[in-house]
Amino acid sequence: MPDHVPGPDDLDPGQNDIPARRDVVLDDVYEIAPDGFQRLWMPHRLAYIKGEGKPADASAVECPFCAIPKLSDADGLIVARGTEVYAVLNLYPYNSGHLMVVPYRHVADYTDLTDPETDELADFTKRAMIALRQASQAQGFNIGMNMGGVAGAGIAAHLHQHVVPRWGGDANFMPVVGRTKVLPQLLGDTRVVLADAWPKGEPQT
Numbered sequence: 001m002p003d004h005v006p007g008p009d010d011l012d013p014g015q016n017d018i019p020a021r022r023d024v025v026l027d028d029v030y031e032i033a034p035d036g037f038q039r040l041w042m043p044h045r046l047a048y049i050k051g052e053g054k055p056a057d058a059s060a061v062e063c064p065f066c067a068i069p070k071l072s073d074a075d076g077l078i079v080a081r082g083t084e085v086y087a088v089l090n091l092y093p094y095n096s097g098h099l100m101v102v103p104y105r106h107v108a109d110y111t112d113l114t115d116p117e118t119d120e121l122a123d124f125t126k127r128a129m130i131a132l133r134q135a136s137q138a139q140g141f142n143i144g145m146n147m148g149g150v151a152g153a154g155i156a157a158h159l160h161q162h163v164v165p166r167w168g169g170d171a172n173f174m175p176v177v178g179r180t181k182v183l184p185q186l187l188g189d190t191r192v193v194l195a196d197a198w199p200k201g202e203p204q205t
């Protein structure tokens with residue numbers, strides 16, 4: 001088994017972070033089985049480098065979490081949009097259904113969130129759990145935020161709450177089968193399933 005087991009923040013969909021993070025994940029896969037699938041990771045970037053969110057030029061760097069809401073739900077892999085926050089699939093899921101709750105506002109630190117942002121981030125976290133339980137019978141969750149690069153945040157400038165569904169034994173086979181779970185079509189399917197299961201209506205209390 002590899003020494004390094006990918007965690008949620010190895011898997012952020014940052015434009016600048018993707019090559020390095022892809023290498024980390026693939027290295028782990030290589031240690032288990034030689035793979036011919038490396039090129040299959042590349043199409044995932046398309047959702048983030050096309051459309052209105054595309055940087056104006058090659059040198060321009062736009063925060064992906066600011067760019068994603070400008071895309072369609074399908075292109076951005078957005079599961080649900082709220083008033084203050086949105087829920088989006090992670091491009092490199094630790095488990096199928098791994099999503100993130102992200103404020104629209106470009107804000108780095110949890111203590112800088114407004115009350116409405118704090119409330120809806122919590123509400124969307126609950127809705128994500130409900131949707132994942134309904135759609136995939138998740139048995140447990142890893143939920144949390146990494147504040148700052150030193151804590152492991154892949155995109156430290158724009159905070160994001162990870163919601164990772166867990167099933168018994170998933171950590172054992174995920175490094176092997178994980179490579180098949182990142183195909184764009186499967187992510188698109190996952191998005192549709194979770195969007196359909198997303199609880200509508202009043203805040204979850």
Ligand SMILES: [Zn+2]
Pocket residue numbers: 063064065066067105106107157158
């Ligand atoms: Zn941002």
